[in-house]
Amino acid sequence: MTERSGSGFWTAQRVLVTGGRGFLGSHVVERLKALRPKVLIVPSRRDCDLTSLPAVESLIKKERPSMVINLAAVCGGIGANQAEPGRFFYENIIMGAQLMDASRRLGVEKLLQVGTVCSYPKHTPVPFEEESLWDGYPEETNAPYGIAKKALLVQAQAYRQQYGFNAIYIIPINLYGPGDHFNLKTSHVIPALIRKCATAAETSARSIECWGTGKATREFLYVEDAARGLLMAAERYNKPAPINLGFGGEISIKELVELIAKLTGFKGEILWDSRKPDGQPRRHLEVSKALKEFGFKAETSLEEGLKKTVAWYRSQVKAGALTE
Numbered sequence: 001m002t003e004r005s006g007s008g009f010w011t012a013q014r015v016l017v018t019g020g021r022g023f024l025g026s027h028v029v030e031r032l033k034a035l036r037p038k039v040l041i042v043p044s045r046r047d048c049d050l051t052s053l054p055a056v057e058s059l060i061k062k063e064r065p066s067m068v069i070n071l072a073a074v075c076g077g078i079g080a081n082q083a084e085p086g087r088f089f090y091e092n093i094i095m096g097a098q099l100m101d102a103s104r105r106l107g108v109e110k111l112l113q114v115g116t117v118c119s120y121p122k123h124t125p126v127p128f129e130e131e132s133l134w135d136g137y138p139e140e141t142n143a144p145y146g147i148a149k150k151a152l153l154v155q156a157q158a159y160r161q162q163y164g165f166n167a168i169y170i171i172p173i174n175l176y177g178p179g180d181h182f183n184l185k186t187s188h189v190i191p192a193l194i195r196k197c198a199t200a201a202e203t204s205a206r207s208i209e210c211w212g213t214g215k216a217t218r219e220f221l222y223v224e225d226a227a228r229g230l231l232m233a234a235e236r237y238n239k240p241a242p243i244n245l246g247f248g249g250e251i252s253i254k255e256l257v258e259l260i261a262k263l264t265g266f267k268g269e270i271l272w273d274s275r276k277p278d279g280q281p282r283r284h285l286e287v288s289k290a291l292k293e294f295g296f297k298a299e300t301s302l303e304e305g306l307k308k309t310v311a312w313y314r315s316q317v318k319a320g321a322l323t324e
């Protein structure tokens, strides 16, 4: 989708983006601005805590959005999921459920709920097809988060069936890119590895230690591609079935570490702490439905996206902008 192709659609919209100041959200908002929606509302958690129903209702009554894009979530890597499973379950389900219900009752025309690949069963046949979502329990370390998100798919489908509410559900694979969170305790795998390797390269460390065995595989989607895909879905997709949003290829964590080591200039040894969990054994999405239903295809290769992410990370370190 070029910035201009959707402009007729978007200029008529009053768009509310919740979670719009987060990592993915800030890229979605940047892209949306270029599409010139009639109104663009991007509240922070302080402006509207989505776990509070009165706050959600008063936001929607005040702003009267025609389109809601819900990107708000509490999320993070394996460590963050293991540290706060209760919070990850409760806040994700309550934020999404309240926002969707208030949107339906208060006249919103369409809502896009973002899901997560963590909802897929632990041993989903690869590549993951949308039809496999309910064929088993998710990988234990991220199940509370994944199930809370998956419940919102049921809500979207039930609301379409009972109330004719146009709620769609898009499932992005793991994202990475500029603006990601680089806190070692809570970050996802790519920012954690970039930080580790870049720091080790700068201090000429002999080795770095990584979690797990390195054998698990993952797929990664560059965040600007993800933002483009979500807006294409928001504009063009109006059906109950969930749709995967991915890059369409997988890489082992071992190969990923080697690639990031190369891009950051770290030449030392990579040690594996196999007492730490690998997480889900394999992650790789089947991505043909996104192309068929709303024309999305990822454009940024992993190496190209990682180069931009490493450059962004280094610019932040140089500017003293990374506080954690």
Ligand SMILES: NC(=O)c1ccc[n+]([C@@H]2O[C@H](COP(=O)([O-])OP(=O)(O)OC[C@H]3O[C@@H](n4cnc5c(N)ncnc54)[C@H](OP(=O)(O)O)[C@@H]3O)[C@@H](O)[C@H]2O)c1
Pocket (backbone or CB within 6 Å): 018, 019, 020, 021, 022, 023, 024, 025, 044, 045, 046, 048, 049, 050, 051, 070, 071, 072, 073, 074, 075, 091, 095, 114, 115, 116, 117, 171, 172, 173, 174, 175, 176, 188
């Ligand atoms: N990152 C990934 O790899 C990935 C992959 C698949 C799906 N997703 C999904 O994509 C979405 C965005 O993820 P992200 O990585 O961009 O996360 P993020 O950077 O942590 O952003 C999450 C956003 O949610 C907001 N939020 C959290 N609790 C809130 C509350 N109680 N009330 C209002 N807002 C609240 C945060 O607001 P404040 O900034 O004001 O705290 C933040 O803007 C999430 O739904 C996530 O599940 C992400």
